[in-house]
Amino acid sequence: MLTRRTTAAAVAATLLIGTPAVAAAATPRTTPDSRTAASTCGRSVNPNTYFRPGMRHAGPSAWIGSTRIQLRYGNRPGGPRYYWATITHASRGDKVTLYWDIDHGESWRDSGACSATVHSGGAQNTRAVKAVHGTGFHLQAKACGHHASRTRCTTSLP
Structure with missing residues (x-):
């Protein structure tokens, strides 16, 4: 039971942490720097x-x-x-x-x-x-x- 909760928490954390990186990788910066x-x-x-x-x-x-x-x-x-x-x-x-x-x-x-x-x-x-x-x-x-x-x-x- 503890293993399932730990695994579920690890997967959820990976998804939450990984989402911005995936989104950033999927959407390349094509606009020039604002400065x-x-x-x-x-x-x-x-x-x-x-x-x-x-x-x-x-x-x-x-x-x-x-x-x-x-x-x-x-x-x-x-x-x-x-x-x-x-x-x-x-x-x-x-x-x-x-x-x-x-x-x-x-x-x-x-x-x-x-x-x-x-x-x-x-x-x-x-x-x-x-x-x-x-x-x-x-x-x-x-x-x-x-x-x-x-x-x-x-x-x-x-």
């Missing part, structure tokens, strides 16, 4: 020099008065898509931020933000962040700007 580009923009590029003008495209815009916040995207021929945010007709000290999330199945995981501050000239862009895609996930990005004590964001692009 890839938090405040430093991670592995990013300067969109002004990395993409030829014909390879830069305008995405959705948002307005605060005459200040425009825009999500931009581009790629090199045959290369992956990159996203960045721009602000134009802005004032010194205004900020523009690129936010991105990774859509993984039914859950969203915040992946990061990349910001830049207007120092002169009334326009600024963030660095460009490479879009990532894989089995069951993709990156979605939007641009937000802060001007005249107000913040506005664009719609997002997948």
